[in-house]
Amino acid sequence: MNGLRSMEAPKGSEAMDDSRATAGEALSIGPTVFGELDADPSEVLAGELTDLYDPRLYINRELSMLAFNRRVLEEAEDTRNPILERVKFLAITNSNLEEYFMIRVAGLKQQVDAGVVDVSPDGMSPAEQLAAVRREALALMDDVQSCWSDELIPQLSASGIHVLDYADLTPKQKAFADEAFQVRIFPVLTPLAFDPGRPFPHISNLSLNLAVRVRDARGNVRFARVKVPSTLPRLVPLKRNSGSRRQDGTVPYHHYFVWLEQLIAANLNSLFPGMEILEAHPFHITRDADMDLQELEASDLLENVERLIRQRRFGDLVRLTMNSTMPKDLRSLLAGELGVAPSDIYAVGGPIALSGIASLHDVDRHDLKDPPFTPAIPRAFDDGSRQVDFFEAIRADDVLVHHPFESFSPVLGFLESAADDANVLAIKQTLYRVGRNAPVVAALMRAREHGKQVAALVELKARFDEESNISWARALEDDGVHVVYGLVGLKVHCKVALVVRSEGNRIRRYVHLATGNYNAVTANLYTDLGLFTCDDDIGADATDLFNLLTGYSAKTEFRKLIVAPINMRERFLELIRSETERHRLHGDGRIIFKLNSLVDAEIIRCLYQASRAGVEIDLIVRGICCLRPGIKGTSETIRVRSIVGRFLEHSRIFAFGNGNDSIVYLGSADLMPRNIDRRVEVLFPVESPALRAHLVDDVLAVYLRDNVNARELMSDGSYRCVNAGEASPAIDSQAELMAYRERTGPPIRPLSG
Secondary structure: OOOOOOOOOOOOOOOOOOOOOOOOOOOOOHHHHHOOOOOOHHHHOOOOOOOOOOHHHEOOHHHHHHHHHHHHHHHHHOOOOOHHHHHHHHHHHHHHHHHHHHHHHHHHHHHHHOOOOOOOOOOOOHHHHHHHHHHHHHHHHHHHHHHHHHHHHHHHHHOOEEEEOHHHOOHHHHHHHHHHHHHHHHHHOOEEEEEOOEOOOOOOOOOEEEEEEEEOOOOOEEEEEEEEOOOOOOEEEOOOEEOOOOOOOOOOEEEEEEEHHHHHHHOHHHHOOOOEEEEEEEEEEEEOOOOOOOOOOHHHHHHHHHHHHHHHOOOOEEEEEEEOOOOHHHHHHHHHHHOOOHHHEEEEOOOOOHHHHHHHHHOOOHHHOOOOOOOEOOOOOEOOOOEOOHHHHHHHOOEEEEEOOEOOHHHHHHHHHHHHOOOEEEEEEEEOOOOOOOHHHHHHHHHHHOOOEEEEEEOOOOOOOHHHHHHHHHHHHHOOOEEEOOEOOEEEOOEEEEEEEEEOOEEEEEEEEEOOOOOOOHHHOEEEEEEEEOOHHHHHHHHHHHHHHHOOOOOOOOOOOEEEOOOHHHHHHHHHHHHHHHHHHHOOOEEEEEEOOEOOHHHHHHHHHHHHOOOEEEEEEOOOEOEOOOOOOOOOOEEEEEEOOOOEEOOOEEEEOOHHHOEEEEEOOOEOHHHHHOEEEEEEEOOOHHHHHHHHHHHHHHHHHOOOOEEEEOOOOOEEEOOOOOOOOOOOHHHHHHHHHHHHOOOOOOOOO
């Protein structure tokens, strides 16, 4: 999904990039615990829950993910957002659901097929979770259709953007559309017949298709499938015309579109000449896309990942979506041939596979989108009068960069400077999702051309980015870069760049650590934090980390970094318990976490123990939260909020304590078993008092004051909007951070190494 206001939900978005749900990991939403109770759940459970393993204390992991998607849908329903941003949020909701079925639902189905009956911490078996997921997903899909048909379509039309059914086109528009079909669409189509001589065609993952029935001259009724090409725009543009003159004197254009599948259906005579077209109905399928990787040796990993990419389109079918107007006999034919159970069929009352409407955001109507925003350059790198040398600036003090409020260009400039600097001896970097156009990779290639020692850890197992990463790995190898593909059994998810530089009689190490990927595109769409430092201990830890990643190492201790799976679980629990003890001694215990997901049951229990001791705890959890706040005697000092806004909230901040002696870590890890136990992750300390104060007093504080985009998690697992009261000013945390950077940042100028 997701940059939540990116043009499309990026494939393998962090919100969805997850491993299989396991019996010990899937944590229930209200109905299985509280039923239809009229009383406040926090009152009902008060005094009952002495056992922190009690399933009533946990919200189901899968349903919590669906609740996040509903919060994204609410942004599409929010009339305060510009209409084209609302369309984008609706497209992201659909894209997230596709990924949810490909990964999470597929995992639950595999557990059911394997006969797994173990219950998750919330007390639900895999079969019970599947049933609950279907109920919630159906309701969500119905609400998506209502939002599109009842709200967005009329408002788009009123704004001069018309998405039309083929039947509603004027004769002139039909003539234009039909000509476009013959010239640009017809040559791409391949009808596939199904009869005794030709087997039922394979339907690939996420494909949109037409189920077509025709009658031949002898009266025989035949079935055929026509795939709607994904290489063509889902919404076919028609001729535009000018509208009424605006008050400012400009004349906007009216834009007209027709659905691609409807245009194909209206011209099926061209595909089946001499046949009578009886009917055509769209359908869409979702397959299991989380193929198991059998990791053998590192030399085989690239080949194995390439094989899995090819196999992904053949995964087991987990969802068949169709329009509710499809006749029952045709629905039965499809279900039978595809081997789909009734519980895997989802019928909706409007256009299916609405992810394609994201293209509407390309319409040239800036007045219908968020106003543009230009990120600032940190003063440490540009004081407004001159551009400062990167290495000089980092030697002066640690530098924190907050994307997208601050530009990603310092990260690129740092690497480009290192590539060109004659004193730089080596560059080592982890690459997880760098994107199709990757200036970071170009900088590493340039460094190698200049004779530097360059090593790159390219994680081939970054879901849905495998093909891109394979291409970059090969390109880097061709340029002489030392490329490592990852570790057997572990994903390398940490974000670290290490530059080794000769300075006089010593070697100094400069390190960039981050919460987000080295991706110049998503850095404009996701909120993330990066730290530049030349701290000796962190530099030594970074060296040890890369030795672990590229060679053999039994390293179990690090000086300042917290590294998963080596010591993260132990150190994190230790930090929570230390703050709990601090509160017992001094009464001022304080914990604030900002992260994407909170699932790990052991850490949740530790937070419950801290709350029982009286520690004040605020959790800003964008997506999945399995902790149930506000239960008297267990979690009454814990507050949980989620923020969905213009940018995808992706930064992870972990703050313990108050004032100058507070401890603040940033990092790549969420609090989930996969991150802590099955990935290489890094949490890094923020040691500068000024930077710690900024993160706690400026960044976290504004998120906790947000009363525009924030939703509060209730004890029953539901979310409610945090609305500004009549006497309270509206606080949009992301808008506040944009304004803060505009006030404090220097004039914007191009930044290069």
